[in-house]
Amino acid sequence: MNYRTGVISSLEEAGEAAWTALLAKQEPDRAPNPFLSFAFLHALHESGSASADTGWQPQYLVLWQGEELAAAMPLYVKSHSYGEYVFDWAWADAYHRNGIEYYPKLLSAIPFTPVTGPRLLARDAEARAALIAFLGAQQQAAGMSSTHILFPPEDQVQQLEDAGFLLRSGIQFHWLNQGYPDFDTFLATLEHKKRKNIRAERRKVREAGVTMRQIRGADAGDEDWRFFHRCYSNTYAEHRSSPYLNLDFFRRIGRTMPENLLLVTAERNGERIASSLVVHNGHTLYGRYWGAIEHVPCLHFETAYYQPLEFCIANGIATFEGGAQGEHKMARGFLPTKTWSAHWLAHPALSDAIERFLAREGGGVDSYLDELNERNPFKG
Template identity: 70%
Template sequence: MNYRTQIVSSLDEIGQASWDALVATQQERNPFLSFAFLHALHATGCASPDSGWQPQYLTLWRGQSLEAALPLYVKSHSYGEYVFDWAWADAYRRNGLDYYPKLLSAIPFTPVAGSRLLARTEEASDRLIEALYGLQEANGLSSTHILFPPESQARKLKDAGFMLRTGVQFHWVNQGYRDFEDFLSTLDRKKRKNIRAERRKVREADVTFRHVPGTEATEADWRFFKRCYDRTYAAHYSTPYLNLAFFQRLGRTMPQHLRLIVAERHGRPVACSFVVHDESTLYGRYWGTMEDIPCLHFETAYYQPLDFCIAQKIPCFEGGAQGEHKMARGFLPHRTWSAHWLAHPAFADAVERFLQQEAGGIDAYLDELNDRQPYREMR
């Protein structure tokens, strides 16, 4: 087939109908791949040339039909990626070479696995990878990185010459629990006791919770959440990636996938978490608090969302990046993938050796984690 290749700097050039129709054909899709989410990042300046995220989406067309696309950015830094290559960039710098700009395929600020090679057919997917190599060569950039693809696409990229890297996240799986106590009954005794103690501390602090679907969230709700979000970043001496306009825009364009969980004390809000969900998965994203209350983080960011998953029969809760402490709350280790290509042969060889060593460490880490399963029947 003959495809027309087009580099797109704004999703407006594609249109919501065409983009979402392509995403709908993917088995590994989620709300973060939607036009509404990605365009909100771009339109509000969170992921834009000014913030070091220059959209350069690679697309393939047949006539007016969008047949394949790769969410792609020219990056001038490595912030907001969650697959860390700072050491690679430093090695380039120490050898008088430029690591930035680089090409990155990812959902900005979102360490959630999902399709990256968006294609209607395997043949279109193959042509998309060929076009990516052509783009790399034409621009003379140092490297290309594809973050959090599904394993099948990672393997396909490896066959095409990319190097693979693995990581670990922690996901909770709904085993058809009747309620939270039914879930607790499957954990070992110490884990059950600790979770009950954590929940009791929050109740004894006179904290109650209000679940706000995105369709019902008010301007005041979004502003309060943003204050909590900003305070969390300030506590870690860092700058928030996302602005109020971004969250407000999501509230208008994809409210059916959003939920705010507001903690209240003595009639006033004190903390809030923000989650995204569809029928198959709930994604824990952000949380923050205006008061330091013991165990409030666990209740607001984990236990209240777990209650929601159980009530709505949502099969999976992805708790976000990192966080081995999640295992004590019923989350299990899950392997993640990324694919990398470096133009400089000597650095590519060095990184490949590093990744081979790192992979062995990840395998050993997963074995160790699996030996510490929190569930009684898995021991």
């Protein structure tokens, strides 16, 4: 079948209606991944958070058949490796030591967002195959060092390996809702020590005079977004870093996708002192952003974990993805889950070296996963 192919630097070139229609076909039995929505991606680009100026130059691949967007791939030209959560700094260093340029590189991911979701967006298997072939042609024509596809779903991993990509595995921690009627019922399923620790952490926050408030996106005003961004930026500053996302981005998603957003704020003596933002779509809640302007012991756990868990239970949300890393999440009822990335490297010798490294690393990840599963936080 013939497709009209293209590379676009703005989602407006595809159009919101066409993008939304294609996204709806990825997992037709469930709500689309909110991070792949036109609203979220367009806000990243239009706010300047993910742009050529910040080292994230959009070059999305699109395949059209007539007026229908048949396939697409979020793709960026990257001039660094910040904001990816699959770390390849050592690879860049190896290239540098061998006198070879590693940047720019091609990257398919949701900027600053370590969330698994479709990367090969297609209406059917035939269009997906054509998209993979188009990607291969672009890789060869671009003359860049490599292509990296981060956090693809498992059903796309084999297709990428068949297309010549090297696979890399990692681990995240996800909470699964077993139909708990309330938070105490969930707690009752945990080992005694973990249950006791969670209750102690929540009690410390209450005894510090802190009260919590959940604000759905539709009810959040500009003052809420400004305060949240102040907290978010302050936490980066405390770690001597710069925030990836600006206030304009948060204001934009607050306007365009409020049904997917929940703000949690902490208050003491009538003043707000902390806030977190989570994203959800009816079946999955994603822990994302947090910050505080005042330190209170255990407040992070209450704001970024326990309040969102209560929201999941109250709204029948099946999964809470806790974000990157964080073995400490297991003590709070989260379980280890394998994640994937796929990598194509143009230089044959360095590709072979990285393939050997990934084989060793993958064995270590599997052993670590087995070890974690032996430390299941739930009652036997």
